[in-house]
Amino acid sequence: MTEALRTPMDPADETGTANAAPARDLFSKFDALIAEREALLDSGVRDPFGLVMEKVLSPTLAIVKGRETILLGTYNYMGMTFDPDVIEAGRQALTDFGSGTTGSRVLNGTYQGHKEVEEALKDYYGTAHAMVFSTGYQANLGLMSTIAGKEDYIILDADSHASIYDGCALGSAQIVRFRHNNVEDLEKRLKRLPPEGGRLVVLEGVYSMLGDIAPLKEMVEVSRRHGAMIAVDEAHGMGFFGANGRGVFEEAGVEDQVDFVVGTFSKSVGTVGGFIVSNHPKFEVLRLVCRPYVFTASLPPSVVATAATSIRKLKHAGNKRAHLWENSKRLHQGLRDLGFTLATPEAQSAILAVLLPDQDITVRMWQALLEAGVYVNMARPPATPAGMYLLRCSLCAEHSSEQVGDILAMFESAGKAIGYLS
Amino acid sequence: MTDEDTMAKISGLIEPFNRKGVALTPATSFARDLEWDSLTVMDFVAAVEDEFDITITMNMQAEIETVGQLVDAVEQLRNDG
Numbered sequence: 294m295t296e297a298l299r300t301p302m303d304p305a306d307e308t309g310t311a312n313a314a315p316a317r318d319l320f321s322k323f324d325a326l327i328a329e330r331e332a333l334l335d336s337g338v339r340d341p342f343g344l345v346m347e348k349v350l351s352p353t354l355a356i357v358k359g360r361e362t363i364l365l366g367t368y369n370y371m372g373m374t375f376d377p378d379v380i381e382a383g384r385q386a387l388t389d390f391g392s393g394t395t396g397s398r399v400l401n402g403t404y405q406g407h408k409e410v411e412e413a414l415k416d417y418y419g420t421a422h423a424m425v426f427s428t429g430y431q432a433n434l435g436l437m438s439t440i441a442g443k444e445d446y447i448i449l450d451a452d453s454h455a456s457i458y459d460g461c462a463l464g465s466a467q468i469v470r471f472r473h474n475n476v477e478d479l480e481k482r483l484k485r486l487p488p489e490g491g492r493l494v495v496l497e498g499v500y501s502m503l504g505d506i507a508p509l510k511e512m513v514e515v516s517r518r519h520g521a522m523i524a525v526d527e528a529h530g531m532g533f534f535g536a537n538g539r540g541v542f543e544e545a546g547v548e549d550q551v552d553f554v555v556g557t558f559s560k561s562v563g564t565v566g567g568f569i570v571s572n573h574p575k576f577e578v579l580r581l582v583c584r585p586y587v588f589t590a591s592l593p594p595s596v597v598a599t600a601a602t603s604i605r606k607l608k609h610a611g612n613k614r615a616h617l618w619e620n621s622k623r624l625h626q627g628l629r630d631l632g633f634t635l636a637t638p639e640a641q642s643a644i645l646a647v648l649l650p651d652q653d654i655t656v657r658m659w660q661a662l663l664e665a666g667v668y669v670n671m672a673r674p675p676a677t678p679a680g681m682y683l684l685r686c687s688l689c690a691e692h693s694s695e696q697v698g699d700i701l702a703m704f705e706s707a708g709k710a711i712g713y714l715s
Numbered sequence: 716m717t718d719e720d721t722m723a724k725i726s727g728l729i730e731p732f733n734r735k736g737v738a739l740t741p742a743t744s745f746a747r748d749l750e751w752d753s754l755t756v757m758d759f760v761a762a763v764e765d766e767f768d769i770t771i772t773m774n775m776q777a778e779i780e781t782v783g784q785l786v787d788a789v790e791q792l793r794n795d796g
Contacts (some may be wrong), residue, residue: 446772451757461773468773472761485770679754 341671366670372691373563386598402591410601422576429557432567435583438464445491483519492521498530498541503636504644509545524553532561613690655682661707741783
C-alpha cells in the first residue's frame with residue numbers, strides 16, 4: 294500500500310530516511326493566532342472563548358465562577374430550555390427509547406420521535422415536507438452541497454453564515470456573492486448569469502452578527518423574476534417573527550414564493566438539531582442524496598421529543614413574542630441613551646450588537662460586564678463583517694423587566710469602569 | 716480593449732484598497748503583497764464585476780492569486796460573454 298502511494302517526488306526515495314522528522318510542523322500556520330491569543334491572555338483578561346457555566350438556573354441565569362450571572366448571549370429567544378412540558382417530554386423519551394439511536398436516519402436512526410418532530414414542523418410551517426438533521430449547520434451543508442450541481446449557480450449574501458459557505462465549499466456549484474442586503478447588487482448579479490444552469494438564491498431572515506433583517510420582499514421578488522429558486526435561513530427568526538412565528542419570510546408575506554426554509558432547534562426551540570421544510574413535490578429524494586443527512590447519527594430520542602413539544606408550544610406563544618419585542622426595543626433604546634453605538638438604528642430582531650472600536654476595549658468591556666454579572670458574546674473578525682469588534686446581546690422572552698433594568702445598569706457601570714463611557 | 720487597458724482599469728480599482736502603496740505589476744499577489752483579507756477581496760471582486768459587467772465566481776477567485784492572472788481572467792470572461 295505504501296508503495297502504491299509513493300510518487301516519484303517522494304523525498305523519502307531520494308534521501309532514504311523514511312523515518313526523518315517532518316520538515317515542517319503543520320501547526321506552524323497557526324503561530325500568529327497562538328501568539329495573539331497568548332498576548333491577550335497575558336494582559337490579565339479572562340478568555341472570552343473559554344467561559345464555563347457551572348450551573349444553569351433558568352433560561353436567563355447561570356452560575357459562572359461561583360457568581361449568579363444574567364445570560365444575555367444564548368440565542369435562547371423564547372426561553373424554552375426549562376419549560377416543564379419540554380423537560381418532561383425529554384425525560385419520558387429517555388426512559389422509553391434510550392439515550393441514543395446509534396445510527397443514521399436512513400438506517401436504524403429513525404424512531405417514532407423523529408417522525409413526530411417532522412410532523413410538528415410541517416404543522417408549524419404549513420408545508421408538505423420536513424427533514425430533520427442532527428444540527429442546523431448540517432442542514433445548510435446538506436442543502437447547499439446537494440441541490441446545486443456543477444452547472445448550477447448559488448447566489449448568496451456576502452455576510453452569509455459559515456454553514457452556508459461551508460455547504461457551498463462541500464458541493465460543486467458555481468458560487469456568486471452579492472453585497473450584504475443589497476437588492477440592486479443581487480439583481481445585477483442575477484442578470485449577468487448565463488441562461489443555462491439552475492439558480493438558487495440563499496438569504497437569511499436575520500443576520501446573526503449585527504441582528505439586522507433582510508429586505509426579503511424585494512429580494513424574493515427579484516430572485517423570482519430572474520428564475521431562481523430561493524432558500525431562506527430562519528435560524529434567528531423562528532419563534533417570534535410573523536403571525537405564526539415562522540420567521541421574517543412570513544412577516545414579509547413571501548411564504549408562497551420561498552422554496553426552502555432552513556432552521557435550527559438550537560435557538561428558539563431550545564435544544565439542538567436542524568431542519569429544512571419545503572413544498573417541492575420531489576423534496577423527499579434529498580433523504581437519499583444528502584450526505585450530511587445520511588452519513589451521521591440521528592438526534593437522540595430525548596432531543597427530538599423536547600423539540601417536538603417545544604415547537605407545538607411555540608405556535609401559541611403570542612404573549613412571549615410580544616414580551617421579547619418589548620425587551621429588545623427597551624434595551625436598544627437604553628443602550629443608545631447611555632451612549633453606546635449599536636449596529637442597527639433600532640431593534641430589528643432580538644439580537645443587539647454593541648459596536649466597539651478595537652479588540653482591547655471590547656475584551657475589557659466584555660470582562661467588566663461579566664464581573665458586573667451579565668454574560669454577552671464577544672465577536673471579532675473574521676466572524677464579523679467589515680472587521681468589526683462587537684459585543685452581541687441576544688434577548689430572551691423570559692428576561693424580566695427588572696433584569697433588563699439591571700442589564701442597563703451593568704452596561705453603565707462597566708462602560709465607566711473601563712473608561713469607555715464618561 | 717487591450718490587455719494594457721484592462722491592466723490600467725484594474726490598477727485603478729485596486730488603488731482604494733492599496734493601503735501600503737505597493738507598486739503593481741502582473742506578478743503582484745493579492746494575499747502576499749497587498750495583504751488583503753477575505754473581506755477586502757469580496758469588496759474588490761464586486762467592484763471588478765461591476766466595472767466589466769462580468770461574473771467572477773468564488774470558484775474562479777480561488778485560482779486567481781496575482782494581478783496578471785486577474786487581467787487574463789477578465790479578458791477571458793469578456794470574450795466569452
